[in-house]
Amino acid sequence: MECALDAQSLISISLRKIHSSRTQRGGIKLHKNLLVSYVLRNARQLYLSERYAELYRRQQQQQQQQQPPHHQHHSQTTVLDLDTHVVTTVENGYLHQDCCASAHCPCCGQGAPGPGLASATGCKRKYYPGQEEEDDDDDDAGDLGAEPPGGVPFAPCKRARFEDFCPDSSPDASNISNLISIFGSGFSGLVSRQPDSSEQPPPLNGQLCAKQALANLGAWTRAIVAF
Amino acid sequence: EIDWSDIISTVEFNHSGELLATGDKGGRVVIFQQEQENKIQSHSRGEYNVYSTFQSHEPEFDYLKSLEIEEKINKIRWLPQKNAAQFLLSTNDKTIKLWKISERDKRPEGYNLKEEDGRYRDPTTVTTLRVPVFRPMDLMVEASPRRIFANAHTYHINSISINSDYETYLSADDLRINLWHLEITDRSFNIVDIKPANMEELTEVITAAEFHPNSCNTFVYSSSKGTIRLCDMRASALCDRHSKLFEEPEDPSNRSFFSEIISSISDVKFSHSGRYMMTRDYLSVKIWDLNMENRPVETYQVHEYLRSKLCSLYENDCIFDKFECCWNGSDSVVMTGSYNNFFRMFDRNTKRDITLEASRENNKPRTVLKPRKVCASGKRKKDEISVDSLDFNKKILHTAWHPKENIIAVATTNNLYIFQDKVN
Numbered sequence: 001m002e003c004a005l006d007a008q009s010l011i012s013i014s015l016r017k018i019h020s021s022r023t024q025r026g027g028i029k030l031h032k033n034l035l036v037s038y039v040l041r042n043a044r045q046l047y048l049s050e051r052y053a054e055l056y057r058r059q060q061q062q063q064q065q066q067q068p069p070h071h072q073h074h075s076q077t078t079v080l081d082l083d084t085h086v087v088t089t090v091e092n093g094y095l096h097q098d099c100c101a102s103a104h105c106p107c108c109g110q111g112a113p114g115p116g117l118a119s120a121t122g123c124k125r126k127y128y129p130g131q132e133e134e135d136d137d138d139d140d141a142g143d144l145g146a147e148p149p150g151g152v153p154f155a156p157c158k159r160a161r162f163e164d165f166c167p168d169s170s171p172d173a174s175n176i177s178n179l180i181s182i183f184g185s186g187f188s189g190l191v192s193r194q195p196d197s198s199e200q201p202p203p204l205n206g207q208l209c210a211k212q213a214l215a216n217l218g219a220w221t222r223a224i225v226a227f
Numbered sequence: 228e229i230d231w232s233d234i235i236s237t238v239e240f241n242h243s244g245e246l247l248a249t250g251d252k253g254g255r256v257v258i259f260q261q262e263q264e265n266k267i268q269s270h271s272r273g274e275y276n277v278y279s280t281f282q283s284h285e286p287e288f289d290y291l292k293s294l295e296i297e298e299k300i301n302k303i304r305w306l307p308q309k310n311a312a313q314f315l316l317s318t319n320d321k322t323i324k325l326w327k328i329s330e331r332d333k334r335p336e337g338y339n340l341k342e343e344d345g346r347y348r349d350p351t352t353v354t355t356l357r358v359p360v361f362r363p364m365d366l367m368v369e370a371s372p373r374r375i376f377a378n379a380h381t382y383h384i385n386s387i388s389i390n391s392d393y394e395t396y397l398s399a400d401d402l403r404i405n406l407w408h409l410e411i412t413d414r415s416f417n418i419v420d421i422k423p424a425n426m427e428e429l430t431e432v433i434t435a436a437e438f439h440p441n442s443c444n445t446f447v448y449s450s451s452k453g454t455i456r457l458c459d460m461r462a463s464a465l466c467d468r469h470s471k472l473f474e475e476p477e478d479p480s481n482r483s484f485f486s487e488i489i490s491s492i493s494d495v496k497f498s499h500s501g502r503y504m505m506t507r508d509y510l511s512v513k514i515w516d517l518n519m520e521n522r523p524v525e526t527y528q529v530h531e532y533l534r535s536k537l538c539s540l541y542e543n544d545c546i547f548d549k550f551e552c553c554w555n556g557s558d559s560v561v562m563t564g565s566y567n568n569f570f571r572m573f574d575r576n577t578k579r580d581i582t583l584e585a586s587r588e589n590n591k592p593r594t595v596l597k598p599r600k601v602c603a604s605g606k607r608k609k610d611e612i613s614v615d616s617l618d619f620n621k622k623i624l625h626t627a628w629h630p631k632e633n634i635i636a637v638a639t640t641n642n643l644y645i646f647q648d649k650v651n
């Protein structure tokens with residue numbers, strides 16, 4: 001896919017288009033928003049596959065080095081899954097997961113993550129979609145450049161550590177790529193999601209997102225429908 | 228600077244070609260009439276002059292959904308003439324209106340109780356009686372709304388098409404197509420509904436629809452996925468199952484971020500014969516034989532040099548421009564618009580094509596249009612225009628061809644150009 005812009009810029013531009021269509025005269029143009037969502041999906045697919053390739057390379061390196069799981073790095077990376085809004089924090093090689101984890105979460109209506117995951121009280125909720133409705137249309141293009149709260153850049157999650165907490169999970173690449181939805185700083189409170197009562201309660205292990213295919217258009221059309 | 232409300236949004240000849248209607252973003256309709264034959268000089272056909280102007284639609288506000296309904300005229304379609312008056316359908320995003328356009332060239336004079344200026348006379352001064360008579364007056368063209376077809380579309384109307392039975396017509400929005408009777412405004416039948424139960428599963432929308440010119444039971448609709456479905460209303464009341472599906476497999480070597488956008492069909496038009504139909508997508512025009520569903524019989528590249536520019540065209544929104552296309556009266560030539568005020572014609576028989584420009588600067592009235600050429604890459608020849616110097620704000624989205632003669636109407640942003648071929 002040859003393009004003058006990289007996938008991340010395309011994603012930002014596309015979200016800006018969807019955002020500005022909300023205030024256009026004559027109401028939301030369903031056709032145009034649908035087409036923009038296809039560009040979003042295409043760009044996202046490319047971006048994720050690039051990130052996965054990088055992740056896989058890192059994992060290969062790690063296995064070769066065979067580092068112990070504790071105290072080698074005090075690193076923290078956080079990722080947000082755009083389909084389920086699972087926020088994943090990797091600290092010191094330990095995986096924490098917080099899926100906006102209350103029954104009152106309007107975005108996914110899911111319960112707290114089940115056994116096998118360290119849902120520590122110290123987990124940060126990085127992104128709460130409901131915020132956007134309370135923001136009362138303050139969001140404008142300027143917000144798109146805002147840093148995610150916490151100031152931690154999004155980065156891939158380390159796969160090897162994930163396995164420690166999810167004994168049921170097969171070493172399947174798709175689990176990881178489903179869990180990871182890396183997003184550039186262009187995304188901020190743009191998508192207002194409605195509670196999706198049609199979603200099945202997810203299996204309570206690390207395969208929370210296993211059923212969400214990479215090419216799932218659902219999140220984006222939700223963005224359109226929510227208007 | 229262009230006044231936004233003057234932007235032309237639709238152009239349509241009537242069945243005889245004598246009248247040409249345009250609609251604009253301000254909700255107005257302007258009708259042009261060709262000069263009558265006895266006034267024509269021998270070396271040219273009659274010119275078109277303004278015949279009638281009226282406000283068809285006004286902006287509205289939907290209080291329930293809290294959104295404004297644009298007054299922009301999306302489409303105009305003429306009814307065939309049955310009596311002295313002319314009728315047309317005009318539509319904005321939500322409401323279709325049937326307009327009667329009639330001429331008045333005489334008026335009654337000599338009333339007993341009224342003066343000529345309309346003031347009432349004192350009855351006690353009336354001593355004699357006379358019969359009022361019609362006297363000629365300056366021609367007045369009146370437009371009056373005869374029917375208003377409202378509240379049947381949740382989504383934006385993109386097409387209207389009058390059936391060959393001249394009694395019914397269809398209107399199509401993003402997800403549904405409705406069938407109306409011209410006499411009945413409080414009811415319409417839904418004949419196509421592609422709205423999914425769960426809007427998250429939405430993958431395509433309806434982009435255009437048209438009745439077959441001869442078969443009153445047949446219509447087609449195009450989609451944003453580049454498919455065309457032909458439906459037969461005799462098969463069932465709800466035509467969700469198509470009789471035929473026209474689709475060309477995508478060329479995988481052309482795959483890009485924007486493949487879905489450029490394959491979306493912006494217009495579909497049956498040939499006058501009814502044997503073929505033409506579709507327009509972002510880069511090409513395709514002619515389909517109704518008997519062959521798996522690929523078009525002819526494909527014409529409108530501006531292939533834009534394929535490498537899709538990214539910038541996405542950024543500036545031009546990639547969403549919806550170009551229309553049209554047939555000439557004998558179905559031998561098709562025409563469509565492009566950027567830089569260029570428009571293209573493709574001769575199906577000779578396989579020759581031509582690019583022409585609609586602009587005042589380069590063409591004085593009565594001069595022959597000079598063919599234009601866009602230089603895609605490499606060394607630019609004299610008189611060629613390079614892709615990067617094209618003006619993407621000057622787009623020709625709407626064109627129309629006279630049903631019988633070689634007269635074309637081409638709408639630039641806010642100007643209407645009428646061209647005709649040289650008559651010897």
